[in-house]
Amino acid sequence: MIIVGEKINTSRKKIAEAVENRDADFIVQAAKDQAEAGASFIDVNAGTFVERETECLCWLVETVQAHIDLPLCLDSPDPAALSEAIKLHKGEPMINSISLERDRYDALLPVITSNPCHVVALCMTQTAMPTSVEDRVEAATELINKLIDKGVPIEKIYVDPLVQPVSVDVRMGPAILGAISKIMQGFPGVNTICGLSNVSFGLPHRSLINRNFLALAVANGLSAAIMDPTDKKLMSTIISVEMLLGRDEYCEKYIDAYQNGIFADQ
Amino acid sequence: MIIVGEKINTSRKKIAEAVENRDADFIVQAAKDQAEAGASFIDVNAGTFVERETECLCWLVETVQAHIDLPLCLDSPDPAALSEAIKLHKGEPMINSISLERDRYDALLPVITSNPCHVVALCMTQTAMPTSVEDRVEAATELINKLIDKGVPIEKIYVDPLVQPVSVDVRMGPAILGAISKIMQGFPGVNTICGLSNVSFGLPHRSLINRNFLALAVANGLSAAIMDPTDKKLMSTIISVEMLLGRDEYCEKYIDAYQNGIFADQ
Numbered sequence: 001m002i003i004v005g006e007k008i009n010t011s012r013k014k015i016a017e018a019v020e021n022r023d024a025d026f027i028v029q030a031a032k033d034q035a036e037a038g039a040s041f042i043d044v045n046a047g048t049f050v051e052r053e054t055e056c057l058c059w060l061v062e063t064v065q066a067h068i069d070l071p072l073c074l075d076s077p078d079p080a081a082l083s084e085a086i087k088l089h090k091g092e093p094m095i096n097s098i099s100l101e102r103d104r105y106d107a108l109l110p111v112i113t114s115n116p117c118h119v120v121a122l123c124m125t126q127t128a129m130p131t132s133v134e135d136r137v138e139a140a141t142e143l144i145n146k147l148i149d150k151g152v153p154i155e156k157i158y159v160d161p162l163v164q165p166v167s168v169d170v171r172m173g174p175a176i177l178g179a180i181s182k183i184m185q186g187f188p189g190v191n192t193i194c195g196l197s198n199v200s201f202g203l204p205h206r207s208l209i210n211r212n213f214l215a216l217a218v219a220n221g222l223s224a225a226i227m228d229p230t231d232k233k234l235m236s237t238i239i240s241v242e243m244l245l246g247r248d249e250y251c252e253k254y255i256d257a258y259q260n261g262i263f264a265d266q
Numbered sequence: 267m268i269i270v271g272e273k274i275n276t277s278r279k280k281i282a283e284a285v286e287n288r289d290a291d292f293i294v295q296a297a298k299d300q301a302e303a304g305a306s307f308i309d310v311n312a313g314t315f316v317e318r319e320t321e322c323l324c325w326l327v328e329t330v331q332a333h334i335d336l337p338l339c340l341d342s343p344d345p346a347a348l349s350e351a352i353k354l355h356k357g358e359p360m361i362n363s364i365s366l367e368r369d370r371y372d373a374l375l376p377v378i379t380s381n382p383c384h385v386v387a388l389c390m391t392q393t394a395m396p397t398s399v400e401d402r403v404e405a406a407t408e409l410i411n412k413l414i415d416k417g418v419p420i421e422k423i424y425v426d427p428l429v430q431p432v433s434v435d436v437r438m439g440p441a442i443l444g445a446i447s448k449i450m451q452g453f454p455g456v457n458t459i460c461g462l463s464n465v466s467f468g469l470p471h472r473s474l475i476n477r478n479f480l481a482l483a484v485a486n487g488l489s490a491a492i493m494d495p496t497d498k499k500l501m502s503t504i505i506s507v508e509m510l511l512g513r514d515e516y517c518e519k520y521i522d523a524y525q526n527g528i529f530a531d532q
Binding site for chain 1: 424432433436437440443469470471472473474475478479481482485492496503506507509510511512514515516517520521524529532
């Protein structure tokens with residue numbers, strides 16, 4: 001499981017304050033905590049700064065990478081911000097995200113093809129959010145084929161099926177899970193990725209829903225998640241589900257996690 | 267989800283004492299608690315009494331049904347004990363269990379065919395425990411076809427894939443889950459049922475494993491479980507997973523469970 005640590009996002013008040021005050025220590029600690037908890041990428045998002053997003057995103061890239069030897073996930077809908085941030089990034093970042101929306105696609109494609117990188121590909125059509133499995137698979141197919149044509153290796157493409165709340169439409173659960181399964185089967189080597197928390201929007205006890213959704217998504221083939229790796233309940237879910245799916249020979253990872261206190265919250 | 271409440275089993279010390287002392291109040295309370303928590307059947311098992319099993323099982327049937335208006339799951343490997351208990355049972359019990367083992371099959375078949383009942387059918391071959399998906403599907407196919415031939419309606423057959431510990435062989439997880447999926451797809455209308463706790467035998471934090479196993483099993487089609495319905499973490503798993511699978515229109519059952527305090531332990 002590839003984990004993208006989601007905590008450095010200025011939609012969180014303390015992170016916004018740290019970015020505003022250029023509090024490098026606070027940001028580096030948030031990155032270190034996630035790296036130690038098992039993140040493969042550290043997400044950096046300065047979206048709330050709007051006019052100053054590029055400047056803040058660049059500061060985050062330099063600040064985190066000065067202390068942490070991990071690639072980052074550069075998280076912005078703005079091709080200009082991504083284009084500047086990628087110049088400063090050491091190693092191969094993940095770019096979050098491209099989609100079939102014409103303006104975004106055209107502006108971002110040169111950034112992606114001129115820098116070795118991983119890329120999150122959203123299952124949006126040119127005009128709308130997806131609803132069914134078919135909507136998602138259709139958008140994914142078009143986007144994967146376009147990116148491969150432009151030379152992006154399939155294993156660096158992370159398809160995001162776009163998680164929508166089951167409280168709005170209970171068919172969203174099977175639509176997302178079904179799309180993950182079909183995309184993983186239809187495109188061997190590709191990755192699927194998603195955030196978790198949207199699924200539980202509007203309902204009580206969201207963490208219960210989020211971790212059960214994660215269990216089902218992993219069982220359907222999800223290979224990456226944008227999540228908080230310091231959330232022991234979520235990590236416990238991944239570790240036990242992977243064991244139950246036969247992916248943890250001799251239950252070694254499970255036993256290691258137990259010895260490291262990951263299951264203490266259970 | 268059909269829940270068979272598992273708590274009235276003399277392998278539990280307090281239940282054994284209550285049966286020994288004919289403490290009807292204690293047994294009835296254990297049954298009531300499970301009925302209120304959502305059990306559709308109350309399992310009764312007096313297996314530890316060996317020579318006195320028939321007598322104890324019969325006492326349990328009469329004691330529970332004197333106070334609780336639910337069918338029971340008569341749980342014994344002994345056809346003689348089952349044969350006596352079924353005579354006392356009001357309504358259609360569940361019989362746990364038949365298998366292809368020759369002696370058991372021959373002795374139990376007349377009991378099953380002469381009384382309207384639900385029946386648990388174990389995926390054992392005539393000589394061995396199953397290991398692979400194929401072993402299980404093969405045994406299930408033979409047993410389902412035989413029972414249907416004898417007039418047992420398919421929807422009253424509950425195939426138990428036999429849950430074995432992942433600590434012994436990590437391939438057991440996918441073998442059990444794969445068998446549930448294939449049996450449910452191959453025999454529309456049939457039920458699948460299993461106990462949960464064997465899967466985690468020999469590992470720490472068993473309840474974590476058990477409830478994630480339950481989540482995956484339900485997603486693969488499991489329609490019944492032998493479990494403790496007063497375990498709020500297990501019930502929370504079922505309720506949230508069924509919602510995520512699109513089986514809870516308008517999230518009504520989820521909201522009801524929330525309002526009834528089922529998620530309090532989360």
